[in-house]
Amino acid sequence: MDFVFYDLETTGISPAYDQPLQFAAILTDEHFAEKQRVNIRCRLAPHILPSPQALIVTGVTPDQLTDPSLPSLFELSQKVVALTEQWAPAIWVGYNTMKFDEEVLRQTFYQNLSPSMYATQFNGNTRFDVMTAVYAAYVRDPGLLAWSQDEAGRRSFKLDRLAPANGFNGHNAHDALGDVEATIHIARRIADRNPSLWAELLSNAHKAEVQVKLETFKPMELVLRFGGGEPRAYTGVFCGYTQGNNTRAAFFDLDAADPSELLTVSDEALFAAVDASPKVIRGVSTNKAPALLSMAEPSPEHQRRAAVIAAAPEFRRRVGKAMAARFVDDPEAPPKPVEELIYGEFYSNADKNLLGEFQHAEWRRRQEIVASLSDRRLRQLGNRLIAFNAQELLEPKEAERFRNYLSEKWFPTEDENVPWLTAMAAREQLSKLASEGDADPKLLSEIEKFIEARIQSVCA
Numbered sequence: 001m002d003f004v005f006y007d008l009e010t011t012g013i014s015p016a017y018d019q020p021l022q023f024a025a026i027l028t029d030e031h032f033a034e035k036q037r038v039n040i041r042c043r044l045a046p047h048i049l050p051s052p053q054a055l056i057v058t059g060v061t062p063d064q065l066t067d068p069s070l071p072s073l074f075e076l077s078q079k080v081v082a083l084t085e086q087w088a089p090a091i092w093v094g095y096n097t098m099k100f101d102e103e104v105l106r107q108t109f110y111q112n113l114s115p116s117m118y119a120t121q122f123n124g125n126t127r128f129d130v131m132t133a134v135y136a137a138y139v140r141d142p143g144l145l146a147w148s149q150d151e152a153g154r155r156s157f158k159l160d161r162l163a164p165a166n167g168f169n170g171h172n173a174h175d176a177l178g179d180v181e182a183t184i185h186i187a188r189r190i191a192d193r194n195p196s197l198w199a200e201l202l203s204n205a206h207k208a209e210v211q212v213k214l215e216t217f218k219p220m221e222l223v224l225r226f227g228g229g230e231p232r233a234y235t236g237v238f239c240g241y242t243q244g245n246n247t248r249a250a251f252f253d254l255d256a257a258d259p260s261e262l263l264t265v266s267d268e269a270l271f272a273a274v275d276a277s278p279k280v281i282r283g284v285s286t287n288k289a290p291a292l293l294s295m296a297e298p299s300p301e302h303q304r305r306a307a308v309i310a311a312a313p314e315f316r317r318r319v320g321k322a323m324a325a326r327f328v329d330d331p332e333a334p335p336k337p338v339e340e341l342i343y344g345e346f347y348s349n350a351d352k353n354l355l356g357e358f359q360h361a362e363w364r365r366r367q368e369i370v371a372s373l374s375d376r377r378l379r380q381l382g383n384r385l386i387a388f389n390a391q392e393l394l395e396p397k398e399a400e401r402f403r404n405y406l407s408e409k410w411f412p413t414e415d416e417n418v419p420w421l422t423a424m425a426a427r428e429q430l431s432k433l434a435s436e437g438d439a440d441p442k443l444l445s446e447i448e449k450f451i452e453a454r455i456q457s458v459c460a
Contacts, residue, residue, distance in 0.1 A: 003029075016103075051421055084125060139233045149161075248323065338377050348374060
C-alpha cells in the first residue's frame with residue numbers, strides 16, 4: 001500500500017481557528033520510493049488574524065499571505081481533497097499529524113463545505129503517525145535511533161532535532177516539504193532497522209486490525225507519552241467499547257488495579273475509575289493507529305487479571321457506558337461556535353449531494369445551494385464562504401453583517417474568553433517578540449504593519 005507523507009504549515013496552533021498556509025506531500029510506494037510530490041501554498045482567509053509567532057517560525061511574509069497568484073483556502077481544500085481521491089488507497093502519514101495536521105485538514109474540509117471531512121479515511125485511505133512509531137521505538141528498541149536533547153537537557157522528540165541527529169542533513173525545519181522529507185527519513189530508518197516493529201505498528205493503521213488485537217483479551221502494551229515526559233509502555237487489556245462508538249476502546253491498566261475489585265462496584269465508583277488519575281481505565285482510539293504492541297511473555301498475574309475481564313461482558317458494558325458519560329455535553333453551556341460543532345452530527349444525503357455540486361459550481365449557484373442546505377452549520381459556513389470569495393454577490397445588509405462578524409471576532413468584549421487570536425493577543429505577541437530580540441527585525445516590522453492594517457480595516 002502506498003504512503004502519502006504530508007505536512008502543513010499554519011497560521012497558528014488551533015485546528016479550529018487557524019488555517020493551513022502550506023500543504024506539502026510526497027507519495028511513495030511501500031518501500032519509500034518517491035512516486036510524486038506536491039507543494040501548495042495559499043492565501044490568508046479574510047477572517048483569520050495570523051499568529052505573529054507562527055509567521056516568524058515559518059518565515060512566511062505578509063506579501064505571501066496576500067499573493068494574488070496563490071490559490072484561496074477554498075481552492076487549497078479542493079486540491080487536497082482531489083489528492084485523497086487520486087492517490088487512494090494510501091496510508092496518510094506525518095509527524096504528530098494525529099493530534100494536529102489531521103485535525104487541521106478535517107476543519108479545512110468542514111469549513112470549506114467538502115462533502116466529506118474524513119477524506120483521509122475514505123476510498124481505502126487510512127492514517128499513521130511516525131511520532132507514535134518513534135515513541136514505540138524508544139520503548140521497545142532504544143538503540144534504534146539516536147536521541148537528542150533540548151535546551152533544558154531533556155530528551156527531545158521534536159522532528160527538527162531528531163532528524164539531524166539521525167543523519168538527515170539539510171533539514172529545512174518549519175517548511176512543510178522539508179518536514180515531509182525528514183519524516184520519510186525517520187520512517188525508513190525504523191523500517192530498515194527493525195522491520196518487525198515497523199510492521200506491527202503499521203498494522204495498527206487499520207482500525208479493524210486494532211479491534212481484532214484488542215478482542216483477543218490478551219495482555220498488550222500501549223506506548224504513550226504525556227507532557228514533557230518520556231514515552232512508556234502501559235500493560236493492559238481490552239475492556240469494552242465506548243457506548244455507541246466502537247472507535248473508542250477502553251484499555252484496563254493491569255498494573256494499576258485488580259479488575260476483580262471493580263466488577264461489582266456502583267456506577268459512581270466505576271465512573272470515578274474511568275476519570276481517576278493516574279488512570280486505571282484509559283481510552284484508545286482504534287482509528288488513530290495507536291502504538292499497541294503484543295507481549296511475548298505476559299506475567300501470570302497479568303494473564304489472570306486479563307482473564308477476569310474477558311469473562312465479564314457486563315462489566316465491559318458498564319465501562320463503555322461510563323466512557324460515554326465523559327463526553328456528554330452540558331445542556332446549560334452556552335452555544336458553541338460553528339467551528340466546534342464539526343462532530344455534532346452527520347450530514348443528510350440530500351445535503352451531501354448539494355455539497356458535491358457546490359464544489360464545482362459558479363459562485364452565484366453556490367449561493368443558491370447554501371440557501372437550500374438543511375444543516376444550520378453548513379448554511380453558516382457557506383454564507384461565510386460567499387462573503388470570503390464573492391463579496392459582489394452580497395446585499396448591503398449582508399456585507400455589513402460580515403463586517404460586524406469580523407469586528408466582534410477580533411474585538412471581543414472584556415468578559416469573553418475566546419479560543420482564537422484577537423487583535424489584543426496579536427499585539428501582545430508582537431510586543432513580546434520585539435522585547436525578546438530573537439526575530440528578524442525587518443520581518444517583524446513587516447508583520448506588525450500587516451497586522452495593524454488588517455485590524456484597522458474593520459475599524460474604519
